[in-house]
Amino acid sequence: MEDATCERIIKKLDSLIRQDPLMDEFDIVFSPGEVNRSPVVSVEHKLGLESWCLKHVYAHAHANILKTRHSKRIQDPAPMLRWTQFCLLVAPEVATFWNIRKQLLQHGSLSVDADLHLTRLVLSRKPKCMEVFQHRKWLFHHILAPCPSLPSPPCAIDHHNGSGPDEEPNRRFLLGELEICRWTADKHQNNYHAWNHRLWVLQQLAERPLGLAEVCRAEYEACHRWVRTHVSEHSGLHYMQHLLATLVTLVAEGVLLNLAEAVPSATCPKDLYCTELEFNRNLIEQYPGHEALFCHRRVLLQRLQDILLHAAPLHRTASPPPPALKRSCVETVNGEWSTALLSERDLVNKCLQTDSYQKTLGERHAHWLSNVLAV
Amino acid sequence: MVKLYSICVLYKGTESTRILKSAYDLQQFGYFQRGSIQEFMAFTSKIITERSNPCSRQSIKEQEYMCHVYVRADNLTGVAISDHEYLYRVAHNMLNKVLDDFTAKVPSHLWPNTEESMVPYPDLPATLALWQNPRDADSLTKVQEEVEETKIILHNAFTAVLERGEKLDDLVSKSENLSSQSKIFYKTAKKTNSCCSFG
Numbered sequence: 108m109e110d111a112t113c114e115r116i117i118k119k120l121d122s123l124i125r126q127d128p129l130m131d132e133f134d135i136v137f138s139p140g141e142v143n144r145s146p147v148v149s150v151e152h153k154l155g156l157e158s159w160c161l162k163h164v165y166a167h168a169h170a171n172i173l174k175t176r177h178s179k180r181i182q183d184p185a186p187m188l189r190w191t192q193f194c195l196l197v198a199p200e201v202a203t204f205w206n207i208r209k210q211l212l213q214h215g216s217l218s219v220d221a222d223l224h225l226t227r228l229v230l231s232r233k234p235k236c237m238e239v240f241q242h243r244k245w246l247f248h249h250i251l252a253p254c255p256s257l258p259s260p261p262c263a264i265d266h267h268n269g270s271g272p273d274e275e276p277n278r279r280f281l282l283g284e285l286e287i288c289r290w291t292a293d294k295h296q297n298n299y300h301a302w303n304h305r306l307w308v309l310q311q312l313a314e315r316p317l318g319l320a321e322v323c324r325a326e327y328e329a330c331h332r333w334v335r336t337h338v339s340e341h342s343g344l345h346y347m348q349h350l351l352a353t354l355v356t357l358v359a360e361g362v363l364l365n366l367a368e369a370v371p372s373a374t375c376p377k378d379l380y381c382t383e384l385e386f387n388r389n390l391i392e393q394y395p396g397h398e399a400l401f402c403h404r405r406v407l408l409q410r411l412q413d414i415l416l417h418a419a420p421l422h423r424t425a426s427p428p429p430p431a432l433k434r435s436c437v438e439t440v441n442g443e444w445s446t447a448l449l450s451e452r453d454l455v456n457k458c459l460q461t462d463s464y465q466k467t468l469g470e471r472h473a474h475w476l477s478n479v480l481a482v
Numbered sequence: 483m484v485k486l487y488s489i490c491v492l493y494k495g496t497e498s499t500r501i502l503k504s505a506y507d508l509q510q511f512g513y514f515q516r517g518s519i520q521e522f523m524a525f526t527s528k529i530i531t532e533r534s535n536p537c538s539r540q541s542i543k544e545q546e547y548m549c550h551v552y553v554r555a556d557n558l559t560g561v562a563i564s565d566h567e568y569l570y571r572v573a574h575n576m577l578n579k580v581l582d583d584f585t586a587k588v589p590s591h592l593w594p595n596t597e598e599s600m601v602p603y604p605d606l607p608a609t610l611a612l613w614q615n616p617r618d619a620d621s622l623t624k625v626q627e628e629v630e631e632t633k634i635i636l637h638n639a640f641t642a643v644l645e646r647g648e649k650l651d652d653l654v655s656k657s658e659n660l661s662s663q664s665k666i667f668y669k670t671a672k673k674t675n676s677c678c679s680f681g
Contacts, residue, residue, distance in 0.1 A: 136514045336484045337483045
């Protein structure tokens with residue numbers, strides 16, 4: 108295929124993406140290859156590229172990127188942007204191309220919105236691509252909300268300086284990221300990177316007290332909805348564990364007034380974890396044979412044990428224990444812990460009565476109870 | 483994931499099997515793949531029906547999908563495609579209910595020779611949406627007689643239901659109901675999940 112044809116395809120793709128900010132999906136369409144027809148298809152804000160042209164155009168773009176990259180100064184960044192865009196749509200795992208775009212972003216030759224759009228398109232095709240999440244994270248830290256201590260890059264947009272009333276756009280960006288995490292996790296099973304990204308978003312949001320209670324409540328509910336239909340995914344459950352710990356910490360640090368702000372049904376951490384154990388037990392009984400649910404249960408039990416027996420603050424902080432754990436409660440807690448253990452024994456017995464994989468899982472759980480919790 | 487992708491009602495005739503009504507939920511797939519995936523689900527539903535005996539219930543595992551099929555004594559058939567986590571007992575309960583409902587609304591003389599678009603049964607998409615959340619839907623049918631779990635035959639692979647000497651690849655390439663694009667999709671789909679491939 109001639110260079111001119113390759114360039115034409117790359118340009119066509121670029122102009123379609125530019126002209127339609129609502130474009131929300133990119134995919135490679137398998138086709139046997141027809142002569143005299145453009146391989147670029149665009150319907151209903153979806154962009155498709157026919158597979159037959161890939162090898163030639165990618166090789167062309169790749170060679171040009173490497174050639175241009177070694178020249179000292181890029182005179183005109185536009186072709187470079189088009190080539191990297193094409194290559195990243197096809198192979199988003201190549202960090203070099205993302206890094207070239209980062210450089211161009213810092214020199215002000217590329218707008219943040221263009222890259223936010225590109226990363227979105229890539230995620231629609233490869234929702235489990237770590238480099239894309241990484242790039243979005245980078246965009247946030249370096250361009251949208253640069254740390255005050257760092258000299259701000261020349262192209263940083265003035266009103267995004269990360270403080271005071273100008274926080275709002277950043278907050279909206281982060282809420283948008285939650286939405287991205289939601290659909291990428293839906294699109295690809297066991298999407299570790301999407302959940303990891305969500306952890307980061309949660310961390311960023313936790314530093315912004317404005318409207319935090321609503322965010323926490325929405326996250327708590329969304330997470331439960333998700334777990335109910337994804338009973339064997341560790342990633343989602345792991346996020347849930349992190350969310351619960353964060354809620355407890357935020358209340359302990361006084362960022363949230365009380366737990367009920369985020370979880371209406373719970374007034375203290377003990378309530379929170381007891382509700383969780385109940386929820387988890389229902390799932391275990393409804394969907395037998397999923398180890399992820401048992402692993403999650405063990406984390407919950409250990410945290411409940413920490414709360415009831417050691418009255419120690421949970422994880423990552425050295426803040427004072429939540430009010431519910433003060434001395435007046437201590438007399439009753441041992442009783443509560445044995446109630447919790449009795450219900451574990453009940454669950455194990457139920458599992459042992461079945462004759463499927465659930466039985467093995469029940470045996471393992473009993474083993475864990477006796478070895479780790481020393482029941 | 484606990485997910486239901488499709489429900490089809492079919493009629494297993496003496497010469498040919500035809501789809502009477504179908505509903506799909508393919509939102510999680512890419513726009514350009516949905517067409518092919520839908521064709522494949524219809525294709526699979528038909529193949530399975532053709533290879534199942536009347537009065538039988540089967541659940542067949544294939545890659546990340548589960549295919550549930552119930553052929554009634556009167557040859558009316560229900561096929562549901564879900565993922566692994568969807569409980570097969572629940573899927574068969576649903577098929578029972580769908581077939582009963584279908585029989586009540588569509589007279590049996592229409593079954594052998596009616597085009598899918600002419601069958602007067604618009605309820606399938608709503609049923610599919612309702613049963614996405616088995617916890618809600620299943621409790622509706624709790625009062626009714628439940629499918630006995632022991633009557634459902636489980637298969638670990640699609641090849642188990644194919645006849646001797648048959649291969650899925652051959653069936654795909656011979657099929658007239660699959661577009662050429664879907665056939666290419668079938669061949670390439672196996673490779674796409676690898677990290678640095680071109681497509």
